[in-house]
Amino acid sequence: MYEMIAFYLFSVLTIGLFLVTVMSKNVLYAMTSLAAGMVLISGFFFILGADFLGVVQLIVYVGAIMALYSFAMMFFDATRDIKEKNTSNALVFLLGGLSALVLVLMFAAPIHSEAIQALYPMHEGAGNAQDVGIVLFTKYLVPFEVAAVMLLVAMIAGIILAGKKMDISLTEDISADDEILVVKDEK
Amino acid sequence: METTLAQHIVTDLPQVTWIGVLIKAILILAIISALAGFGTFIERKVLAFMQRRLGPMHVGPYGLLQIAADGIKLFTKEDIIPQNANKLIFMIAPVITAATAFIALAAVPVFPDFTIPSWIPLLGDTFVPSIASDLNIGILFVLGMMAAGLYGPLLAGMSQANKWGIIGAARTAIQFLSYEVVTGLSILAPIMLVGSLSFVDFNAYQAEGIGSWMIWQQPVAFVLFLIAGFAETNRTPFDLLEHEAEVVSGYATEYSGMRWGMFFIGEYANMITISVIAAIVFLGGYDAASSIGWLTIMLKIAFFFFLMLWVRAAWPHVRPDQLMWLCWKVLMPLAVVNILITALVMMA
Numbered sequence: 103m104y105e106m107i108a109f110y111l112f113s114v115l116t117i118g119l120f121l122v123t124v125m126s127k128n129v130l131y132a133m134t135s136l137a138a139g140m141v142l143i144s145g146f147f148f149i150l151g152a153d154f155l156g157v158v159q160l161i162v163y164v165g166a167i168m169a170l171y172s173f174a175m176m177f178f179d180a181t182r183d184i185k186e187k188n189t190s191n192a193l194v195f196l197l198g199g200l201s202a203l204v205l206v207l208m209f210a211a212p213i214h215s216e217a218i219q220a221l222y223p224m225h226e227g228a229g230n231a232q233d234v235g236i237v238l239f240t241k242y243l244v245p246f247e248v249a250a251v252m253l254l255v256a257m258i259a260g261i262i263l264a265g266k267k268m269d270i271s272l273t274e275d276i277s278a279d280d281e282i283l284v285v286k287d288e289k
Numbered sequence: 290m291e292t293t294l295a296q297h298i299v300t301d302l303p304q305v306t307w308i309g310v311l312i313k314a315i316l317i318l319a320i321i322s323a324l325a326g327f328g329t330f331i332e333r334k335v336l337a338f339m340q341r342r343l344g345p346m347h348v349g350p351y352g353l354l355q356i357a358a359d360g361i362k363l364f365t366k367e368d369i370i371p372q373n374a375n376k377l378i379f380m381i382a383p384v385i386t387a388a389t390a391f392i393a394l395a396a397v398p399v400f401p402d403f404t405i406p407s408w409i410p411l412l413g414d415t416f417v418p419s420i421a422s423d424l425n426i427g428i429l430f431v432l433g434m435m436a437a438g439l440y441g442p443l444l445a446g447m448s449q450a451n452k453w454g455i456i457g458a459a460r461t462a463i464q465f466l467s468y469e470v471v472t473g474l475s476i477l478a479p480i481m482l483v484g485s486l487s488f489v490d491f492n493a494y495q496a497e498g499i500g501s502w503m504i505w506q507q508p509v510a511f512v513l514f515l516i517a518g519f520a521e522t523n524r525t526p527f528d529l530l531e532h533e534a535e536v537v538s539g540y541a542t543e544y545s546g547m548r549w550g551m552f553f554i555g556e557y558a559n560m561i562t563i564s565v566i567a568a569i570v571f572l573g574g575y576d577a578a579s580s581i582g583w584l585t586i587m588l589k590i591a592f593f594f595f596l597m598l599w600v601r602a603a604w605p606h607v608r609p610d611q612l613m614w615l616c617w618k619v620l621m622p623l624a625v626v627n628i629l630i631t632a633l634v635m636m637a
Contacts, residue, residue, distance in 0.1 A: 131375075154429070
């Protein structure tokens, strides 16, 4: 009963918030509703008893969206609406139709629910974190390691892109010091 | 040994009912909010004594009623919303800070458990647990919730159409991206040793007196966690977000009245949460077996709270680039090396 109420509450809120993310013309509303929606998705994991995944969802997306905010801060005036360029109507129609199709398939999937079986059921007595760890380091070891290598590649690429003028300080303007010295000399 | 002790504690306790959890939640809200107000008074007094001043003295004995005066001031002050601000986000932002701080406290053992005596009508014999919601991944939940709390300053700064505010918000983002890695990595080594993310298991792991405290096994992790905790709660030397001398009041520039007050309640609640985590993970926590266990953990929490004030009186601020340098180039490598050494010792 409580789970039902919580589920519908979280569902309505999540869908509503993500709608705001898509529809809103204001960067601040869009980002904030995205963050709130991501936090609320962790609620579904908690309802399902997957505490560990819920908290991971919380921590990962809070950090990731915080980084997105910093880009929004650099590129947009957060208190103003953004003028959107209207792309071709055909593309909107196509993407909208595809999304609707996927949505219908997702809602229709539970009809076939007998075919779904838990391949890796929870172990009695073992915690959430242990169960996730066991699956991650046996069945899904290769994808896990490939993902790690991908992240490493992304990190090294980021360092190379950003690290061209690492030896020059951006905050200390050395030419400004020279100007001050010049003024002193003239006096 | 650890698990049996934890099981013993769990089976020994009476059933937790929803009334008990509700009472606990109300208790946390009431007491921590009051403590946050009292915390400002203590902070001013401690800072004053360390700087050879008197601090608040005029309202009540030793200025004790200053809290009431401040509270009346905050509640009755006009709630100003700037004209060009994004009003909805501007109004929500302080609530995020305060709410997440208290949600984080839900998974932390704050006060000792007790049973309401049976002569009290309606609520008699209700068992009030020490943790409102005993998750088996408590530490991660608390850290995640405290991280979410930084959306408060971020949104406040971005919504208020004020240059100081936006600088405060930018600093919030870089501060979060700097310390978050250190917090997680520093606390990972103790988690590896205990093999659990539950506060109860941490407490049970260190149940054999001072010699078994985690701080002796993980001194590096303890120092790293404290430093990251100072950054997490915006305490000096890392209070870049509202650094008066540089950015007026940072994210809080346009706020007044109770909305401003909510930021502070959240900040002080976060200070208490960090103190509780440090006390339980590194300093032995509450001694469940002895009758003064609740007193020892209160003293430990009070010590960490005092430490934050002490550091504020003793250390200057750091610049944002210094914070990033410290977190990414010093603390993070140290934390990784600490984890590697811990892992090697555990494998051997």
